[in-house]
Amino acid sequence: MAEIALEKKAKKAAEKTFESKSSMFSRRSTGDIVFDSINTVVLIVATFIVLYPLLNMVALSFNDGLDALRGGITIIPRKFTTKNYAEFLGKQTLPIALRVSVLRTVIGTLSSTFVTALLAYILSRKDFVFKKSLSLLYVATMYVSGGLIPVFLVYQQLGMTNSFSVYILPGMVSAWNMLVLRTYMNGLPDSLAESAMMDGAGHLTIFFKIILPLCMPVIATVSLFAAVGHWNSWFDAMLYNNTATNLTTLQFELQKMLSSVTNQNSNAETMKNATGASVTPTTMRAAATVITSLPIICLYPFLQRYFVAGLTIGGVKE
Amino acid sequence: MFKDPDFLKKVKNQKVLILLSIPFVIYVLIFCYVPLFGWIMAFQKYKPKTGILHSEFVGLSNFKFLFTNANGMFINVIRNTVAMGLINLVLGTIFAIGFAILLSEFRFTTGKKVIQTISYLPHFLSMVIVTGIVYDVLRMENGMLNNFLTSIGAIDSNINWLAEPKYFWWICGFANLWKETGWNSIIYLAAITSINPDLYEAASIDGAGRLSRIWHITLPGLKPTIIILLIMNVGNVLNAGFEIQYMLGNGLVQEVSQTIDIYVLKYGIGKGNYSLGTAAGIFKSVVSIILIWASNFAAKRMGEESLY
């Protein structure tokens, strides 16, 4: 009974937020108009600065490789071709890589957002006796690392090499995301949880029924971070699942192309023999980047509604 | 803590929370703390043959090497790292907040969504591509920046931006801004949604203008988020980066372009010297933790949100 009442309370508060938001800009003064014009100009200029190089990359991706070497391509391809896309899309590993990437992103994001939120909830309880020690334990993880080899050895002992689990487990709890979530939860009024406690609700009920719904904007943010992190990571695929063809990811396939350009500490003598190591043309790199980023880029507009109309009762703590 | 007479009572009252915490403790120990046994390597002359358990111990000589090799080049490297780290920290924070606020004040919902989506796209480009773009902008011959400056008459002859040590840190700083501002603003945008709209309404009834509302309501509302992120990022000052400096750098700016990570690549992992890489890692961790501790302490003293 108490739970239902609480949900209603939250919903009502959210509705109120929405109403007041829409009435917010009902009066416009001259100052507002000046502000808006300047704001619009600034944002459009900023957008253009960001957009131009991106368009340039798209143009490159549709340009003939040898022709592009000559430089000077702006936002329109000079010698149009779809060959770059065809070459990358023709890669036989692509369907597998796409499937693994999607799987790890979905499973990884859901599990890590949920688990991290739970930890954030625990650590946002003001009087929790181990609050400080547990926080410290996690905060420190952001700045210490055993290094490549020791981490590899531990994962190997856990049987995580050549396995899908290495994509999910190590990133399961993110200290960074936890802190972001906790900060947000700290901003919620204590009274909500307290009154629920009075009504006899347990921690899990409060977490699921009150805190989580109120945290949607930040949950959206954190899951976006997690999803993008999962989608973009390739180092784990390279390190732990290098020979397991069925566990390759899209970004790893992309990286295989990009790294022919940036291999560090090569030397002339070994490169001479590396007959298969011709540098992948800029145009193909561009096409591959477009293809591998497109799916994850589409995620954002979907999550955006949580930012635009935040479902929160808002509690600025002063 | 155990001297607290209420401690046991509290534990008893909070057994649910404690039970819930147990898996988290186990997790963090296994995945983050067990691998720290590798730190032993920093005090060894690590050989793969003997492994971490049986390599020869050499005391602090790896740390000594870090600071004395090549006429103390490492000091120079730390300076570069800190400088670029600070530029990233300060500019990154200011631009992300500014962008988030401007965007939240933008009136047209559709335009807002479009701009926001575009602004975060560069985050998905790999550094290889980003540095390629930066390079094209700054090139001496037909570079966009030189062309622009020439056309408005600001310069007479083209400048080789990447050959001048004085520009290098800022170039890296702005490249990072270009890549990450949109992305970093997401978190602030989310935080802005948590600000109570009643406050804005009350303010506008009182006749407060937009700027004054931003100053008196939005920014204070963002304060906890800003502070937490600042504290966390202060600890990352020594992680100023690797790829961008590595790829944009060249012999002429080497003195200002090398970061700790590049140094470690050149003398450590790239040359089969794992102990040196580990020693540099420990150095970075220790400095980060000191910085975090200090800034967290300061935040607490000022009565602000803190990490722990």
Added chain:
Amino acid sequence: MKNYKKVITFSMAALLVMGMVSCGGDSGSGDSDSGSGGSNAASSTESAGGATGEIKEFTAFHAVPGTEIDSDNEVQQIIAEKIGAKCKDTWLVGQTAAEAMGVRIAGGDYTDFVTAGAALPQMVDAGTAVAIDEYWDDYPNIKNFYTEAQWNAIKGEWDHVYLMPQFGKRYMYDTGTIHNDEAFWIQTRVLKDQDYPKLETLDEYFDCIEKFIEKHPTMEDGTPNIGYSILCEDWRYFCLENAPFFLDGYPNDGCCIVDETTHKAIDYNTTPTAKKYFKKLNEEYKKGIIDPETFTMNYDTYISKLSTGRVCGMCDQHWDFNDGELAIKQEALNKAELKGCTYVPQGIVIEKGIKERYHSDAALDVSNGITITTSCKDIPGAMKFINDLLDPEIHTLRNWGVKDVDYLVGEDGLFYRTQEMRDNAAQESYRNHHLCPYGYFPLYGGMALDGINACNPDNQPKEFYDSLSEEVKECLAAYNAETYTQLLNPSGENAPWYPMWSYSNNLTSDTDNGLAWANMAEVKHAQLPKVCMADDFDKAWDEYMNVYNSTADVQCFLDSLNVEIQRRIDVAEGKK
């Protein structure tokens, strides 16, 4: 009470999930496909001994950058059906070789084959490299690949042979068509403009370019010509720094000059020739002959400038700028002006009378090769695989492709290709899907095993001529040459210590000589561009020498080279 139970259940479940997933690797849980994918490197080879007709699958990791071919690659399948085995090659991605091998050595988990590079001694130390000489009696193609003296050199200080260098074996003779190595390159239009002068010294070389630039400051469309371009990005800065030993008439030892009478290593960075060379670069830079942004160029920009045909000359290895030249050739079809913009090599020395040594025979790099690891469950099978790859028929499949698809056979037994076949082979997607050179398994250079054809299309003389443009043919004819290599001195016999880079490339920074070598490179990276751009060359040079000598313990490095030179001589003479 109800909630309390819930919590317990929940925590237990959470623990259980964590536990289960973390052990998932063993049971192959999680992803349904990971069972077959999680090959454990050797699981696939275990079944190898089984039924006939079954194809063994090996795995290989090469600690160099490379391109992975498709897993349904056609030639790979043809070879697999013929020899009953195939191998999945994987390459270095986003890591340094030392890092990648370090992880594998620490973890003790390898692919069946490894090209370990500098990390091989550590593998041998750890006892994870298989001694191939214990098995090779049944595999003549392996045992007879190198001479006994060469195998001894490969063995070095060890008691067994743990690696098989892939490159450096020449069958019969080199066809000597292309010069894939370093030289001072110059565009044919520049030579033509000066009526094909004989260029011998650095001064003559730059003179020639200067005169051309004076006459033709721009291309037809008005973009300025660039006299000389120097790539000095990252490891590619050899284009700037290693010319001095060539200018002194020594072959490409990479890290030093070896005096042929005293057998002592000399630091080429500080010789009078080095100073003259950099002084010349300094002068040309000030004259504007050298591209003003040359020292900040990245590789892409360097290649893009080359591709427009504007760059008259540079010092580089041919494979390094090949992409740019290909672009010129393609564009020349539309733009006649570009026909004279491809390059020919010049054997430039510092003073008249010095005999240049730009072209050398393929060198046997005894420190680099393929190794069978102890993770391999079927060592005889792995030996047989290498052995079979050296079979004449398979060797031709690897290098030329499929008969009538990738090449045709003339009545005289000579292989040739149609333009379509050449275009196919130049296409990355076609190569990945169709061709399978197994490029990091041992292969022959020089001639193919039939004794009629060259080992691969690039070295086939007729193939080579057909690819030359009229401009290049005219240029070659002007110098009484028919191939690029004939523009240079014929390669002499390689000295027993050659090439010294196979030693210096593998140094680690935790040794004194390795550290000196790393520091030398560090100083040169920072100082050489400054020296070239300095207003006061002598001052900048002195400054450079100062930093150089105070930062790096050059003598320590040279001493270790001397020891290595002597060791190699001893090995060659059978003293060890």
